[in-house]
Amino acid sequence: MKAKEVTILTGFLGAGKTTVLNAVISKMKDTRFAIIENEIGSESIDAGLIIKGDEDIVELNNGCICCTLNDDLFEILNNLWDKKDSWDHLIIEATGIADPANIAHPFLTMDQVKRGYDLKRVICIVDAELIEDQLKERPEAIKQIAFSDSILLNKVERVSEDYVKELQAVLKAINPFAEILIAAQDDFQVRKMFARERFANFYSNPKPVSTPRGMFSLSNGTDEKQSLLAFAASHQKHEHSDIETILLKYKESLNIEELEHRMMVFLIVQSANVYRIKGIIYSHLFQSRIILQTVGKSLSITLGENWLPDEIKETKIVVIGKGLKVFGFDKMFRTCLYTESELK
C-alpha cells in the first residue's frame, strides 16, 4: 500500500494555523483528511474550533510533540494506519512553539514510519503584524520559517503593502528555498500551498536511526521507539522551556460584555508576557459557545458552535506566555462571572 501523504502545519502562536486548516478542509473537499491537533495545554481548545466534517481529528495535548516524542504519537500513527482506508492525507497542526524539524524527524528517518507516512511538505503560517517582534524574541519562530517548504504570510491587511515587501525579503533571507505566499482576503492560497512538495535533500539530513525491518507497528517496544525516546531525551532542553500555560475552568455563566472590557484593558496595560489566550466561554444568554482569542494585543470574541443538549456547559480558558500568575488571571475572569443575585 502506498504511503499516506503528510503535511505539517507550523507557525508561531496565533499565526492562523487553525484558520488555515479550516480553509484547507473547506477547499479540498475531494480529500479525506486525518488531523493530529497538538496543543501544549492539557485541554484542547483548537479541536473544538476545527470545522466539523468527515475528518478524523486526534488531539494530542500532553505537551509539544516536538519535545515529547512519546508513545502517544506512535499510538496515534498506528491507530490511523489501522483505519487507513477511511482517510487520504494526514495534517499535523503543531503547537505554536514547536520546532518542526523535531516533528519531521521520525517521518524522515524511521523506515517503518516512512513506509506508512510520506512527509510531503511543511507549511509555515506567519503573522505579518507580529512576526518582527517574534523573530527578535523567539528562536522558535526562526526555526519554523527556516524549516518550511512554503511560508504563508497571513494577516497582511493589518500592515502596509511596503511592509509586506520588507517582510518577504526577511523571510527569503531566513529561508531562500521556501515559496512565499501572501494570504489575500479570505484566500489562503490553499491549492498553491499543497501543490508544493519538499525538496528531497532540503532538510538538514537528520542522522538516520537504525531500524529493524518488520510490520508497520511501533506500539510494542521496538528499537525505533527506544531510539526516538533517546532522541527526544537529547532534545529536552528547548528554547521554549520558559513558556508556560495556565488552564482556568468555570462552571458559572460569564458576562461577555464584562469579559470584553476586562480583556481590552488587560491587553493594553499588562499583556507583555502573554503570547496567546484562547478560550471556550459559557454564557447563559447564548445558545452557542463563545470563542475568546487574543494574539498579541488583538482581541476577538466570536460565536462558536451551539452547545449540545446533554453537554456540560463550562468555560475553559488557556493562557500561554512567560512568568504567568494564575491568581491574577483567575481574579480577572472571576470578576466577569455573573453572581447568583444577577442571575435571579
Ligand SMILES: Nc1nc2c(ncn2[C@@H]2O[C@H](COP(=O)(O)OP(=O)(O)OP(=O)(O)O)[C@@H](O)[C@H]2O)c(=O)[nH]1
Ligand atoms: N485579521 C486577521 N485575523 C486572522 C487571520 N487569520 C487568523 N486570524 C485570527 O487570528 C487568531 C488566531 O488564529 P488561529 O487560526 O487560531 O491561530 P493558530 O496559529 O491556530 O493559534 P495557536 O494554535 O494558538 O498557535 C484568530 O482570532 C483568528 O480569527 C487573518 O488573515 N486576518
